[in-house]
Amino acid sequence: MARFVTIGEHLIKNQEGFPFATGGLTHLISSIRLAGKIVNSEINKAGLVDDIIGKLGSTNIQGEDQQKLDVYANRIFKDALEARAEVCGIASEEEDDFVAFDDQACKDGNYVLLIDPLDGSSNIDVNVSIGTIFCIYRRISPRGEKAVLGDFLQKGREIVAAGYIVYGSSTMIVLSTGQGVHGFTFDPSVGVFYLSHENLTFPEKGNIYSVNEGNYPFFDDQTKSYLKYCKEHDPATNRPYTARYIGSLVSDFHRNLIKGGIYLYPATTLKPNGKLRLLYECNPLAFLAEQAGGLATNGKTNILDMQPTALHQRCPLIIGSPSMVKEFESYIN
């Protein structure tokens, strides 16, 4: 780990490369970092049930607490972003509609942020990695006014910065401001994120495939034949691939980024648009994937080229090592 290169330091050092460097984006990202630390500390206490520390209330901790943490994370990120006044509004998985901040300092902000405050939250009560996913756009509405829906319905191609926090065996922020993807690992003893993974890139090809194969009967025939291909024995192409599925998109993506692999949440007959949300799950990860030399598609179109039409719209997602995504596409087309 590059001691003394903190996330803040790294951002300042690279700020000259930003197309419009005012320090505002660095300031914005520092509010995400702060909120991430607060959420991280709360997540680490999630197993400390009522009768151990008397903290989380007397109601059933299962399910209840998980729901609480979703809402808690949403509030912390929202409050931190509003306090730093760099964004004029946010859209979140936990909010029915976008939130346009009223404060004049926020209305003067240049950016909007879209967020899945807690991803994989069904894994909280079984002590498995979860995450936060976010992306940032320049607003299209005039500065000084309230944010409008159009600020949030921009194509992924327009993303200025995106990242995720993975609350795993260690806590990391993985971030791109359009100049590659960099990972910063949290040292809880000093409360600092240190640069630990400079210039993360997807291996061109890996041998991991990640999919909820319980949905197999509901996949289309082309997806089924691709999955059959993943499991065939062919040493020359390193098959069968290895199946790995955590059920936390952030964690599955993070592992595949480091080791090489493909993640699939395809359309099913029950969910014709898949399950994942375009604006705050697929787009940020697609941006990071491309910055890391990977690819992301919905099976027909590059995720970043999709024109969003609604805040919570879903879309199929196939993402990961470039040659594996192309291999998948060759089965679809």
Ligand code: AHG
């Ligand atoms: P969230 O917790 O934000 O609702 O997201 C859950 C998502 C994603 O993290 C994961 O990859 C996927 O749901 C798992 O879905 P299945 O349980 O259908 O496999």
Ligand code: MN
């Ligand atoms: Mn999610």
Ligand code: MN
């Ligand atoms: Mn979520």
